[in-house]
Amino acid sequence: MDVDTRLAEDWVRAIAAAVERDHQRLTELDTAIGDGDHGSNLRRGFAAVLAVLDNPDNSGSPDGPDAPAPDAGPGAVLTRTGSTLISKVGGASGPLYGKAFRAIGAALPPPGQPPADAAGLGEALAAGLRAVRDLGRAAPGDKTVVDAWTPALDAYREAVAAGAGLPEAAAAAAAGAERGARDTEPLQARKGRASYLGPRSIGHRDPGAASTALIFRALADITAG
Ligand code: ADP
Ligand code: MG
Numbered sequence: 001m002d003v004d005t006r007l008a009e010d011w012v013r014a015i016a017a018a019v020e021r022d023h024q025r026l027t028e029l030d031t032a033i034g035d036g037d038h039g040s041n042l043r044r045g046f047a048a049v050l051a052v053l054d055n056p057d058n059s060g061s062p063d064g065p066d067a068p069a070p071d072a073g074p075g076a077v078l079t080r081t082g083s084t085l086i087s088k089v090g091g092a093s094g095p096l097y098g099k100a101f102r103a104i105g106a107a108l109p110p111p112g113q114p115p116a117d118a119a120g121l122g123e124a125l126a127a128g129l130r131a132v133r134d135l136g137r138a139a140p141g142d143k144t145v146v147d148a149w150t151p152a153l154d155a156y157r158e159a160v161a162a163g164a165g166l167p168e169a170a171a172a173a174a175a176g177a178e179r180g181a182r183d184t185e186p187l188q189a190r191k192g193r194a195s196y197l198g199p200r201s202i203g204h205r206d207p208g209a210a211s212t213a214l215i216f217r218a219l220a221d222i223t224a225g
Contacts, residue, residue: 001118002115002116003166005072005074007074007223008078008108012049012050023039023043026207026210027040029205029210033189034192035193041090041091041094042089045084045094048085049080052080052084071111073108073110075108076105078102078104079102082098082100082101082104083098085098085101086102092193092208093145096136097145099132100128101128104125107127107128108120108121122157122160129150129153132146137191142187143187143188143189143195143209144191144206144209147180147187147206148177148181148206148208148213150180151176151179152180152213153176154176155169156172156173156176158172159173170216170219174213174219176216177217178217181206181212185204186202186203187202188201192208194206
């Protein structure tokens with residue numbers, strides 16, 4: 001399975017649908033150890049992402065504003081997604097996920113080059129995690145997005161190394177992210193708002209790790225047979 005424009009758009013739409021379905025749960029998680037806006041932050045962000053997907057700005061097209069958008073490739077879809085999240089989402093998660101999607105997009109080959117395969121997408125997902133870590137300076141165990149993304153990436157790479165194709169690797173990544181999100185419950189937060197609570201952050205699932213699990217589950221869902 002190639003990482004083409006269709007796959008990138010399907011992934012982004014599936015994330016938006018998952019956020020729409022689960023925003024209340026994300027907000028409840030953030031109410032317990034943050035400021036109760038994680039669900040609404042992502043909901044606003046992905047609504048804007050969908051609006052951009054559905055109405056690409058063709059105003060600069062030589063064929064006029066109503067011309068069909070040229071296929072800019074999956075990298076452009078994901079880069080645009082990241083830029084939209086950065087511009088529309090306040091809070092820690094907007095810049096973090098925004099940079100992550102921009103990095104994933106930038107790591108995919110441009111149109112005209114052979115598309116990424118399962119291993120290539122793994123490299124792009126690794127670039128996404130690096131972007132989160134560069135910006136947020138969180139390490140594994142700090143009770144953040146990193147605690148879901150890291151086991152997701154490890155499981156994805158392990159699957160690819162064992163010969164799995166993209167759907168199987170994505171399913172492994174989703175399970176890894178979900179496990180990582182659950183495993184944030186006993187942790188004490190050391191980054192972000194939840195860290196202000198100190199030991200009182202223990203016993204709650206990190207909202208960002210939970211939304212990262214949605215992102216990887218969406219990838220598994222859209223690539224599954
Ligand atoms: P805010 O905390 O500004 O209200 P959100 O509620 O949208 O933003 O997002 C909170 C989530 O952001 C946390 O649950 C955590 O997973 C993630 N997060 C916060 N700070 C960091 C960081 N430095 N590195 C990685 N993830 C972080
Ligand atoms: Mg919040």
